Amino acid sequence: MANVTDFAASRALILERHRHLKWKWLDPVEAGLMVLCGICIGGFTVCVFFDVTTRTIGHPWLWLQQATTAFFAWGVFIGIAAATRRNDHIYLAEITKRMTGMKRRAIETFNRSVVLVVAAFMVWFGYKNALLDLGSFRMPWLIPLTVYTGIVPIAGLLVMLFSVEQIVNGWQHGFEGPEDDELLREPVE
Amino acid sequence: MSSSVLLVVMAGVFLLLGYLGVPVAFAIIAGVLVATAFTPVSFQSIIGQLFHGIDSETLLAIPFFLLVGELMSSANVVYRMIALAQALVGHLRGGLAQVVTLFSMFFAGISGSSSADVAVLSRTIAPEMDRERYDRAFTAALIASASTMANLIPPSIMAVVYGATGNVSIGGLFLGGVVPGVMIGVGLMVYSYFFGPVGTMKKRASAVDVFVAARGSALPMVIPVIIMGGILTGWFTPTEAGMAAAAYILLVLIPVLNARHIRRLPGDFMYTGLLYSLPLAAVAGASAFGWMLAYLRGPDTVAEYISYYAGTDPRMIMLLLVILFIILGDFIDAVPAIIIFMPIINKLTQVGHINSVHMGVVIVTTLVFGLITPPYGLSLLIASKFVGVPFYRAMFRSLPLYIVFFVTIAFTMLFPDVVLWLPKLLLPQSVGCFPNPSGAGWICPK
Numbered sequence: 001m002a003n004v005t006d007f008a009a010s011r012a013l014i015l016e017r018h019r020h021l022k023w024k025w026l027d028p029v030e031a032g033l034m035v036l037c038g039i040c041i042g043g044f045t046v047c048v049f050f051d052v053t054t055r056t057i058g059h060p061w062l063w064l065q066q067a068t069t070a071f072f073a074w075g076v077f078i079g080i081a082a083a084t085r086r087n088d089h090i091y092l093a094e095i096t097k098r099m100t101g102m103k104r105r106a107i108e109t110f111n112r113s114v115v116l117v118v119a120a121f122m123v124w125f126g127y128k129n130a131l132l133d134l135g136s137f138r139m140p141w142l143i144p145l146t147v148y149t150g151i152v153p154i155a156g157l158l159v160m161l162f163s164v165e166q167i168v169n170g171w172q173h174g175f176e177g178p179e180d181d182e183l184l185r186e187p188v189e
Numbered sequence: 190m191s192s193s194v195l196l197v198v199m200a201g202v203f204l205l206l207g208y209l210g211v212p213v214a215f216a217i218i219a220g221v222l223v224a225t226a227f228t229p230v231s232f233q234s235i236i237g238q239l240f241h242g243i244d245s246e247t248l249l250a251i252p253f254f255l256l257v258g259e260l261m262s263s264a265n266v267v268y269r270m271i272a273l274a275q276a277l278v279g280h281l282r283g284g285l286a287q288v289v290t291l292f293s294m295f296f297a298g299i300s301g302s303s304s305a306d307v308a309v310l311s312r313t314i315a316p317e318m319d320r321e322r323y324d325r326a327f328t329a330a331l332i333a334s335a336s337t338m339a340n341l342i343p344p345s346i347m348a349v350v351y352g353a354t355g356n357v358s359i360g361g362l363f364l365g366g367v368v369p370g371v372m373i374g375v376g377l378m379v380y381s382y383f384f385g386p387v388g389t390m391k392k393r394a395s396a397v398d399v400f401v402a403a404r405g406s407a408l409p410m411v412i413p414v415i416i417m418g419g420i421l422t423g424w425f426t427p428t429e430a431g432m433a434a435a436a437y438i439l440l441v442l443i444p445v446l447n448a449r450h451i452r453r454l455p456g457d458f459m460y461t462g463l464l465y466s467l468p469l470a471a472v473a474g475a476s477a478f479g480w481m482l483a484y485l486r487g488p489d490t491v492a493e494y495i496s497y498y499a500g501t502d503p504r505m506i507m508l509l510l511v512i513l514f515i516i517l518g519d520f521i522d523a524v525p526a527i528i529i530f531m532p533i534i535n536k537l538t539q540v541g542h543i544n545s546v547h548m549g550v551v552i553v554t555t556l557v558f559g560l561i562t563p564p565y566g567l568s569l570l571i572a573s574k575f576v577g578v579p580f581y582r583a584m585f586r587s588l589p590l591y592i593v594f595f596v597t598i599a600f601t602m603l604f605p606d607v608v609l610w611l612p613k614l615l616l617p618q619s620v621g622c623f624p625n626p627s628g629a630g631w632i633c634p635k
Contacts, residue, residue: 011456011459011460013456013459034459034462034463035459036462037458037459037462037463037466038455038458038459038462039462040462041252041256041458041461041462041465042458042462044249044252045253045256045432045435045436048249048253048428048429048432049432049436051429052425052429052432052433065246068246068249069244069246072243072248072249072252073240073243073244075252075462075465075466076243076465076466076469076470076473077466078462078466079462079463079464079465079466079467079469079470080214080466080470082463082466083212083463083466083467083470084212086463088463088467089212089213089214089215089467089470090212090213090214090467090468090470090471090522091207091210091212091213092204092207092208092213092216092520092521092522092565093207093208093209093210093564093565095208095209095210096209096210107209107210108210110209111206111209111210111211114206114211114215114216114219115211115212115215117219118215118218118219118222119215121218121222121232121236122236122239125232125233125235125236125237126236126239128233129233129236129237129240132233148240148244149237149240152236152239152240
């Protein structure tokens, strides 16, 4: 049965699960992304709090809504990148966990290659979108839309990096890990 | 390539990659990109849709309801609510099973996430059920089934997503979910009483014990009042209500009930920051999928197909949609399913002249059933992992509980007046009522 240690482990700043698929030097990036996730959700919680408060006292700060949207959108895409390194995404099936050897290596490589290609699309076309959005502005402070959409290619770049990390380490050490049978995973709907 | 073929290719690529083990969000986007390659639509606009899909103030409610659930479980404040449930129903046959269900009803009023409910129950009551020699498969099946109420009894993340993408009143959906949510709870309690394991029979708690337990859980039980009270009085939007509940936990509940937890709050925020991105990543991908589906005239194709069999009969339309969503819920997560199929639901709601809140409640009730059905019964998967029992055993043990869900879905579909009673009473405008120009009261569409 899942215990308190498992619960705490799944919340660690740097997840030790799938350690064999990770480069140590990228750990600070994972930790940084987790901190940013916290800052984003904390940021928009504070923004919505003050949005309601200032509106209630009759002096609304309109810029708070823009800041809220920015924190929210950035949080989603930063979270996508962090979840890629932590293998925390939502999966329809985890059939590879029951596989071993060459079969597993082939499918795991294929799966991560799909993620890599989609991330490459996010980088290139997200970058082009961000350039285009320099000409679009959000009211009332006329902030360029790029401030919001710029996170898409950045997240794509990080996802690419983490996918490459997992593919290279998977080929070096194998994709199988002791955690395949453990209960550390905590998926979310 | 014709639109129909492209639709099949897009859906096929998504399901194939998804079941091969590609994360849902990336599998959806890959399906859309493959279809896009055969259309004049630019890849740039599809990638842009990823951002626009989540650029909605209403979707902000999701992280808040997740944050509320995480803070409550992480700070161990939920023990007080479990104590109250134990005092109220712990003496009945299958006492701990009754506690699981009643606590889930309480917790559903606080958190909108079934996963949070499963995590809390698996860590708190499941070990006790193990000690009382409840069959682990039954424990997992019951916890998973009871957790579905989190998406029916307000607040509900599924209702937020449905309301935000379908332009339906979220307050109305919240209130409409109460009847099916309570029905599932009562159904599970009745099943546990007559057919579940007996457990250890305990003495009925005295009135004083019940009072003490109620007083102990009074502070946490204010949260549903903040959320629904704020929405019903028009004081808060659902997003702001979620924030108010989170602020209440941070500023009142944790300092008063578990002050030592304050130093662990940064960790809670970081973890919830990661958690909320997961369903919203699927939302981003699904909105691109829904956009492409609309471009390929998918809603018209499916709507014509369903209309061919159902005509404009609202019950028949809903029955076919329920069958469709029971099948979909077995294979796809509820959030992307709602977004992808929303254009089809909207079209059929118009064809059958169905109340949009009623349709939303029926769809959400059907989709929560998907949380416990194989192969992708997310709640059952998590519960079986946490409780430590093979998925297939938990699945077989949950089969009799399906009856509760079938009855609830059928009731929700066939008795719109009962389902819409609360929304009509407390939030009449959410179901299309408008103030009577010649006096007091409301005029509501039939």
